[in-house]
Amino acid sequence: MQRRWRDFGEVQATGVCSVVYSSQFGNLEREIYGGKKVDEKVLYNFIELLMSQLIKLDGIAADCYVKFERRLQKLSYDNKDIALSPYNEYWRQMRKICTLHLFSMKQVNSFRSVREEEVFDMIDRVKGAFGKRLSEYDDGNHEGARFYELMLQTQEMFDNFYYRDYFPLMGWLDKLNGSMARLEKVFKDLDEFYQELIDEHLNQNRTNKTQDDMVDILLKLKQEYSAYLTFDHIKGLGATDTSASAVVWMMTLLIKNPDSSKKVQQEDDLYKLDYLKAVIKETFRLYPALPLLVPPESRDRCILERYEIPKKTLVYVNAWAVGRDPKCWERTEEFEPERFMSSSIDYKGAYFDLIPFGSGRRGCPGLSFGSTTVELALSNLVYSFDWELPEGTNDIDTLKTEGLVMHKKNALLLVAKVPDN
Numbered sequence: 001m002q003r004r005w006r007d008f009g010e011v012q013a014t015g016v017c018s019v020v021y022s023s024q025f026g027n028l029e030r031e032i033y034g035g036k037k038v039d040e041k042v043l044y045n046f047i048e049l050l051m052s053q054l055i056k057l058d059g060i061a062a063d064c065y066v067k068f069e070r071r072l073q074k075l076s077y078d079n080k081d082i083a084l085s086p087y088n089e090y091w092r093q094m095r096k097i098c099t100l101h102l103f104s105m106k107q108v109n110s111f112r113s114v115r116e117e118e119v120f121d122m123i124d125r126v127k128g129a130f131g132k133r134l135s136e137y138d139d140g141n142h143e144g145a146r147f148y149e150l151m152l153q154t155q156e157m158f159d160n161f162y163y164r165d166y167f168p169l170m171g172w173l174d175k176l177n178g179s180m181a182r183l184e185k186v187f188k189d190l191d192e193f194y195q196e197l198i199d200e201h202l203n204q205n206r207t208n209k210t211q212d213d214m215v216d217i218l219l220k221l222k223q224e225y226s227a228y229l230t231f232d233h234i235k236g237l238g239a240t241d242t243s244a245s246a247v248v249w250m251m252t253l254l255i256k257n258p259d260s261s262k263k264v265q266q267e268d269d270l271y272k273l274d275y276l277k278a279v280i281k282e283t284f285r286l287y288p289a290l291p292l293l294v295p296p297e298s299r300d301r302c303i304l305e306r307y308e309i310p311k312k313t314l315v316y317v318n319a320w321a322v323g324r325d326p327k328c329w330e331r332t333e334e335f336e337p338e339r340f341m342s343s344s345i346d347y348k349g350a351y352f353d354l355i356p357f358g359s360g361r362r363g364c365p366g367l368s369f370g371s372t373t374v375e376l377a378l379s380n381l382v383y384s385f386d387w388e389l390p391e392g393t394n395d396i397d398t399l400k401t402e403g404l405v406m407h408k409k410n411a412l413l414l415v416a417k418v419p420d421n
């Protein structure tokens, strides 16, 4: 199990040819993408076929992925998003900026008050305004709702089916059915939003500033790293909704498992929150926010189990399947946070059985940021309220969206009750 990851040697994101790989595909839950029911055997054969074809028809596969990249490329400002950048000097500098200046423990701590304010605000909204939509909660200028909407639309662009990705010669259909126009429109809206944000931060007379936020820090760093940080680079760093997706899955699993939910609430050592942390790990095992991580590209030919992976191959590591692999876990489908109570396994990248943040050189640099946010949000949600299913509902579904980030497909609707004591 552990060998698998290491065998990749040096890998990098993005590429020109693609292979879908996972020896675990047989275990892939059938509904993983969009609730489509696929027979396990059919799926496995399909993957085999796809692999052999892609390797044989290297040229065509390359073409497919160059096209696929164009869509990602557009939304990531020409691969200026660090996650989509190939392994090169630009990536090294951006990674340095992230590790040293943006997502370091010092920065995580310095944003503590902002994080707490946001979470308390969220709790107040739940307390004060049941049943309202995000846009109604919003501050005067509706920026939160606008950004949320843009994030949803961007995500949709990644998820949509594009003919050109699979049948390069039929790319004209994307124009005909309006997909390309929608992509341009979403990009334009996103770009406008980021530009306004930057302009606002550049405004010397800005009144609502209490401390430097990420944009302020990036704008300051722009001078030091002028070759790597243009406005497009700053925009390309963008944002992800992985933490939000993770909290929704955690709440979903807790409401489906009332015993665990009670245990979290009864945890008396609030400082350590061991059981809550076990719930977080168990949810990451079953519902990793990025089920296929960010696909890396092999820099050299390598042999992986019985597969030969040619150089420059886009490789999908299936964190979803690893989390449900019976070779790694017992009672794989059960939600059992207890399994982590007497175990030293964590998700920092050293244990390859649990890799929601990936591992190694391209592992998530926002791990401390993300996990701190998730812990704070979840603990406040479960300690501030008793959560119940809406009247007339017996269960919560676990259908997922398609795409890089795995969201719950249907909104999680719960009733929050303020406890009596």
Ligand code: HEM
Residues within 6 Å of the ligand: 013, 082, 083, 084, 095, 098, 103, 240, 242, 243, 246, 288, 289, 290, 293, 294, 295, 296, 355, 356, 357, 358, 359, 360, 361, 362, 363, 364, 365, 366, 367, 369, 370, 371, 374
């Ligand atoms: C629960 C929250 C999060 C999860 C589950 C998550 C997960 C991941 C995963 C799986 C990868 C790919 C790693 C790999 O392929 O080995 C990744 C990459 C990345 N993440 Fe996160 N992430 C989270 C939060 C964040 C946050 C809050 C930030 C920024 C503040 C962030 C910034 C990044 C960046 C920049 C990369 C690309 C790194 C590179 O390519 O060198 N992530 N994340």
